[in-house]
Amino acid sequence: MSDQIPEQPAPRPPPASLRGRGTNMNPDSRYDAHSRHAVDDGWWQSEPDTDPRTELGIDASRSIISHNDSPDIPFDRSVNPYRGCEHGCVYCYARPTHAWLGLSPGLDFERRLFHKPDAAAQLRRALAKPDYRPATLVLGANTDPYQPIERRLGSTRAILEVLLEARHPVAITTKSALVLRDLPLLRELAAADLVAVQMSITTLDAELARRLEPRAASPQRRLRAVEDLANAGIPTGVLVSPLIPGLTDQDMEAIVAAAAAAGAVRAGALLVRLPLELKDLFSDWLRTHYPQRADKVLSLIRQCRDGPLNAAAFGERMTGTGPVAALLQQRFGLALRRHALARQDSGWQLSAKAFRAPAVDPRQLSLWD
Template sequence: MDEIQRQRVKGRGAISNAVSRYERETRTLIDDGWSENEVLSDPVRTVVASASARSIIVRNNSPDIPFEQSVNPYQGCEHACIYCFARPTHAYLGLSPGLDFETRLFAKRNAADLLAKELRAKPYVCRPLALGANTDPYQPIERTERITRQILEVCRDFRQPVTVITKSALVMRDLDILAPMAAEGLASVAVSVTTLDGGLARTMEPRAASPSRRLAAIRALSEAGVPVAVLASPMIPALNDHELEAILEAGVAAGATAASYILLRLPLEIKDLFEEWLRAHAPNRAEHVLSLVRQTRDGALYRADFGTRMKGTGPYAELLRARFKIAVKRLGLGARSWNLDCSRFRPPPAVGDQLSLL
């Protein structure tokens, strides 16, 4: 990788911005000698556009996913995690799952209004809502956009059960909403701790909270009475999988009461993006990592089969599964629970509603 390209992606996860699987033409960054100064002085900046969503609750019936419905306030994610399984969704927008995914973001600024409307709909049946199942609801732009907080306010007002999934310490900002909801069995949080190695975190997920900040978030949530799970995800063979037990131990020490893990997933464009990143940041380990990944995916870098896509197959995957099982038993950790109280769901009166006579 040449120096001009290194300068362009400093502080980002992806190294390239290859076109998506839907494009006919490809593009390649080269240095022709004419634009060197311009490129080096033109860092990749984050651009946020408004996405006017027509609906906000996403439903699924996947046997591998423990929730039936979710809400995602943003498309794209500035955390820039190189392994993010949501990257290929940017292809639907005509953008690259590479640098575009982490620099060209879309904020669903009408999300809270849409959610209130959909929760009021007569056919709606209350089920726990996952907030941030695709991209992180507390990525850096949430500090100013505050869409996630608006969604939580709607959930609070409707007494809609919600589980937040994040790797950001910004979740602590909304303890004033989450803690009272948790006291009524209406809220829980899962915090992803991929590694305890600060150096690895800075290259693998460059704009996410540091490992110590994530553990601090677990501690603050736990002390406020919010049930917290620690997610050791993704586990990457020969890169961070040796940290599995240490991550779970750190989570327990911070107050986590449940845990889960996912084996590295490399669907669609992520395969090339991850391999490119791996050869740039861990060249001496790249072949070994990729070989072990293939051993967990029947010889391929990824298999999307239901039942095995989250945990993989083969001896290496079975060993990881056994290690996790032994660790959670030793530490007294439970499985992630989605047993929030749906019986409390009550839409508040809307402006113009007729008051009850009783």
């Protein structure tokens, strides 16, 4: 019998990327009293989880409409049917909000999701309050209202049904072709000047999009959705966002041209924002997927932010400052003029004249019907 110690297998580090996920990092919530750091000590006991499943929980908050008074946001209210987003966009500025739930802005944000089973009922009660004053409500200001779980849960559709009943204006922002499922509702809203749709298209490079936005529709599928919406009479715009200098900005003019050809009437562009934990998540993603370009991209972002990777000041956070940011805005303006598209800000001005408070109980008949 040999006295030799059996040779141990070579340590296996966690995978550089997880299938269908935007990041493999899962840093602790910044509100936790303690933080943990993964260390490879050579004693892997099992295979790393390369396919973490999506988990769904209940959002028990009692309010449905979020209000803001930011001077650089062209709307003052929004509804987000879901917390977290399965699209997994690595650049998503909403990721840090998951820390408020005691969860990670990393992998948790795209696999531990929350929904309101009574979202439509909550909205109905909010709109029925005597002191409510209608104005354009945005669906998708934080997370995508048409992310994959919407196909099963239908929260966004139920919200649209309430808005249609109340004749309430709504603007939808998405990067999903699932919005086409609700064309009948959108047509009715559009007939009363009550709806606009913004399709977010970051790049036309399918491989880059797959890595940036792993569970979102492909860029070409989104352009076809723009065409279908426009052909159905839905006022549709395109958000060329986020602009990531050195990575996606080379597609800016081509996206505007393709959007115009598809029937879009307006377009907008916002500079990439990297608040809080997002700086490290995005930097890690760059070094994993595009190591030779990472330093250049991060340098260009810093040049747009006067040194840091992020700036939160009103008036600067959406567009940046300095020569690089100014050039991006100049290029975008020229592309809009070349294709006769309006700026995206015009898409938020929808009519609220037809608003009528919905019945708190949907079974109750209206006096005016």
